[in-house]
Amino acid sequence: ALYEEDISGTPAELSPLPVQYADFAQWQREWLKEDVLEQQLQYWKDELSGDLPILQLPTDRPRPAVQTNRGKMHQVLLSRPLREKLKEMSRQEGSTLFMTLLTAYQSFLSRYTGQEDILVGSPIANRNYREIEGLIGFFVNTLVYRADMTGNPTFQELLSQVREKALRAHEYQDVPFEKIVEVVQTERSTSHSPIFQTMFTMQDTPRKQRELVGRSLEMVEIHTSIAKFDLTLSMADSEEGLFLAFEYNTDLFDPSTIERMTGHFENWLNEIVHHPDAPLSGLTLMSKEEQKQLLEEWDDTQVEYPYEGTIHERFEEQVLRTPEAVAVVYEDRQLTYRELNEQANQLAHYLQKRGVGPESLVGLCVERSPEMMIGLLGILKAGGAYVPLDPTYPEQRLQYILADAGIQLVVTQESLLESSWLPEEIQAVCLDRDQEMIVQESTLSPVSGVTAENVVYVIYTSGSTGNPKGVMVEHRGVCNLVHAQIDLLNLNPASRVIQFASLSFDASVFEIFATFISGATLYLGNQEDMIPGQSMIRLLQDNSITHATLPPPILSALDKSLFTDLKVVVSAGSACTKELVERWARDCTFINAYGPTEGTVCATAHEFNGNDSPHIGRPIANVEVFVLDQHEQIVPIGVAGELYIGGAGLARGYLNRPELTEERFVPHPFKVGERLYRTGDLVRYLPDGNLEFMGRIDHQVKI
Numbered sequence: 001a002l003y004e005e006d007i008s009g010t011p012a013e014l015s016p017l018p019v020q021y022a023d024f025a026q027w028q029r030e031w032l033k034e035d036v037l038e039q040q041l042q043y044w045k046d047e048l049s050g051d052l053p054i055l056q057l058p059t060d061r062p063r064p065a066v067q068t069n070r071g072k073m074h075q076v077l078l079s080r081p082l083r084e085k086l087k088e089m090s091r092q093e094g095s096t097l098f099m100t101l102l103t104a105y106q107s108f109l110s111r112y113t114g115q116e117d118i119l120v121g122s123p124i125a126n127r128n129y130r131e132i133e134g135l136i137g138f139f140v141n142t143l144v145y146r147a148d149m150t151g152n153p154t155f156q157e158l159l160s161q162v163r164e165k166a167l168r169a170h171e172y173q174d175v176p177f178e179k180i181v182e183v184v185q186t187e188r189s190t191s192h193s194p195i196f197q198t199m200f201t202m203q204d205t206p207r208k209q210r211e212l213v214g215r216s217l218e219m220v221e222i223h224t225s226i227a228k229f230d231l232t233l234s235m236a237d238s239e240e241g242l243f244l245a246f247e248y249n250t251d252l253f254d255p256s257t258i259e260r261m262t263g264h265f266e267n268w269l270n271e272i273v274h275h276p277d278a279p280l281s282g283l284t285l286m287s288k289e290e291q292k293q294l295l296e297e298w299d300d301t302q303v304e305y306p307y308e309g310t311i312h313e314r315f316e317e318q319v320l321r322t323p324e325a326v327a328v329v330y331e332d333r334q335l336t337y338r339e340l341n342e343q344a345n346q347l348a349h350y351l352q353k354r355g356v357g358p359e360s361l362v363g364l365c366v367e368r369s370p371e372m373m374i375g376l377l378g379i380l381k382a383g384g385a386y387v388p389l390d391p392t393y394p395e396q397r398l399q400y401i402l403a404d405a406g407i408q409l410v411v412t413q414e415s416l417l418e419s420s421w422l423p424e425e426i427q428a429v430c431l432d433r434d435q436e437m438i439v440q441e442s443t444l445s446p447v448s449g450v451t452a453e454n455v456v457y458v459i460y461t462s463g464s465t466g467n468p469k470g471v472m473v474e475h476r477g478v479c480n481l482v483h484a485q486i487d488l489l490n491l492n493p494a495s496r497v498i499q500f501a502s503l504s505f506d507a508s509v510f511e512i513f514a515t516f517i518s519g520a521t522l523y524l525g526n527q528e529d530m531i532p533g534q535s536m537i538r539l540l541q542d543n544s545i546t547h548a549t550l551p552p553p554i555l556s557a558l559d560k561s562l563f564t565d566l567k568v569v570v571s572a573g574s575a576c577t578k579e580l581v582e583r584w585a586r587d588c589t590f591i592n593a594y595g596p597t598e599g600t601v602c603a604t605a606h607e608f609n610g611n612d613s614p615h616i617g618r619p620i621a622n623v624e625v626f627v628l629d630q631h632e633q634i635v636p637i638g639v640a641g642e643l644y645i646g647g648a649g650l651a652r653g654y655l656n657r658p659e660l661t662e663e664r665f666v667p668h669p670f671k672v673g674e675r676l677y678r679t680g681d682l683v684r685y686l687p688d689g690n691l692e693f694m695g696r697i698d699h700q701v702k703i
């Protein structure tokens with residue numbers, strides 16, 4: 001008005017102000033104290049009682065110890081039909097568009113984080129007296145909206161909760177936010193903002209085009225490069241549709257992540273308007289294309305392997321191909337494929353006479369030596385399954401396994417019977433003591449009737465709780481694993497593989513069978529060689545080892561430059577680090593292999609390329625993986641969920657634990673009659689289809 005007065009000379013005729021900002025400030029101080037303040041504060045103390053969760057948005061980088069404010073903005077315009085539907089739904093539910101969108105945002109955040117207690121801040125104009133409507137000055141206050149998503153409500157139910165909360169919050173809007181922080185959050189952290197970490201703002205009076213004499217005005221967005229919170233969602237209503245802008249902290253999020261999140265939020269709004277009366281867990285964040293990508297393209301791992309049999313039959317085929325090649329080396333002893341096969345056959349016949357056949361569980365307690373391999377193959381060839389009993393384990397642990405598995409026969413060595421781990425009623429076949437009798441047996445492969453669906457081994461895993469439990473793995477799974485791994489590791493008769501893992505860990509399964517089924521040579525170290533040090537270094541160097549599977553702590557203690565022949569290194573058993581990728585991926589093929597025993601050794605793998613992030617890659621051949629939330633719904637790219645595994649490597653279950661088996665091996669949500677194993681591992685899809693391992697679920701946010 002004053003500008004126009006200046007240009008045209010027409011008086012602006014502004015009416016005098018009834019009060020000034022200073023008057024208001026003084027009035028507010030007089031009024032908002034003692035009882036009034038106490039009463040207002042009490043509402044917020046109640047509303048914000050208990051632990052206030054930190055919003056666990058899936059960030060691209062870890063949260064810095066001190067919160068930063070570098071930011072960017074991503075904006076889109078949502079379609080008019082969507083705007084109309086949101087408005088229509090608000091009318092029907094008796095809520096404002098603000099309440100509907102706030103509810104949508106809170107439920108969206110819940111899905112994105114897996115959290116059920118969601119706190120969102122929102123500014124309020126706070127000009128609720130006529131006298132101050134025309135004042136220039138800062139009145140805005142911040143209110144906190146806390147939504148409780150427990151019990152899987154429908155959108156309608158949640159909306160009515162949020163509406164009630166919003167109305168109450170407005171009643172108590174006068175108390176300045178900083179006062180609430182003072183009384184509610186006494187412990188402050190420098191890494192995140194207090195009480196809430198995301199804000200929602202809504203501009204619901206449509207922007208009007210202003211006219212000035214001789215001038216045209218136009219809105220220009222200011223990009224401040226600042227983010228006040230981790231994430232702020234701003235929405236504005238206009239005739240063209242709803243404007244949506246995410247302001248985000250660039251130390252936490254990449255632009256592409258926020259763009260994807262925007263798409264998910266838009267899908268979420270569409271789902272909500274179409275299914276307001278359906279439980280929120282059933283709605284999806286994903287577009288049809290994304291679902292197809294996750295379910296069909298990235299999970300398409302099917303590879304036909306021409307073989308349907310047992311793993312020792314595969315070994316026997318290899319024996320025919322390379323009978324005189326060296327199969328196993330231990331110190332100054334070695335066995336050719338033919339020798340190993342014949343000695344295992346003799347043992348197998350001997351065991352069959354003692355009742356071993358398909359589904360028999362036979363303990364295997366042998367020191368690191370070629371006999372360990374003879375014992376293992378002998379048990380399989382007799383038709384049985386081996387149950388590893390590591391002689392270095394405490395007696396109690398061995399006895400627990402013997403009893404739990406109901407083992408009646410153990411393949412062992414006389415020297416190991418000096419200590420008292422083996423109860424008298426269990427039969428012992430000693431490879432040394434009984435040698436003379438065993439060599440009387442035929443060297444031809446015995447017939448046992450064992451099939452791909454029979455148990456090949458039972459390995460005990462501790463899990464996070466309870467007693468160790470035996471995982472029953474079938475030949476089918478091991479055959480598939482070995483096939484996939486031979487391709488991945490490029491194993492051939494010239495390869496020299498170190499056998500590092502104890503038989504009690506299934507990494508040994510892969511070392512042993514991938515070697516024996518590719519015609520390569522397996523090098524056993526003695527116990528001392530298995531800790532990183534001079535002796536291990538010499539074992540690798542002296543034998544010109546080409547392939548090694550080692551856990552990350554060992555890999556980080558070894559220096560690649562010492563091992564000129566080492567070509568392929570697999571990191572397995574726990575999370576691989578960026579440091580390891582930098583150290584190993586440069587001069588050799590470096591692979592991260594991930595998998596629980598219940599999925600037969602390895603479920604996903606990745607061969608690193610330069611400086612990839614240390615993720616766990618994609619499912620191996622014939623294995624499928626799903627990232628699901630607590631309601632077994634697929635989560636989108638970038639969002640954390642529990643990893644479920646299905647396909648060829650799925651174990652039969654836990655020995656003698658039908659309930660636990662049922663709890664962990666759940667019905668396949670998309671394929672009738674099939675099962676998936678819940679790993680308890682928290683992962684997420686990276687945009688390129690690789691999986692990132694984020695830890696165990698018990699130690700993380702509940703999802």
Ligand code: AMP
Nearest residue numbers: 572573574575576593594595596597693
């Ligand atoms: P186990 O059943 O004893 O072989 O243990 C399997 C568990 O070890 C998995 O569920 C993961 O928690 C962890 N694990 C195995 N391999 C990896 C890996 N490459 N990266 C991260 N964690 C791993």
Ligand code: MG
Nearest residue numbers: 506507596597
């Ligand atoms: Mg394992």
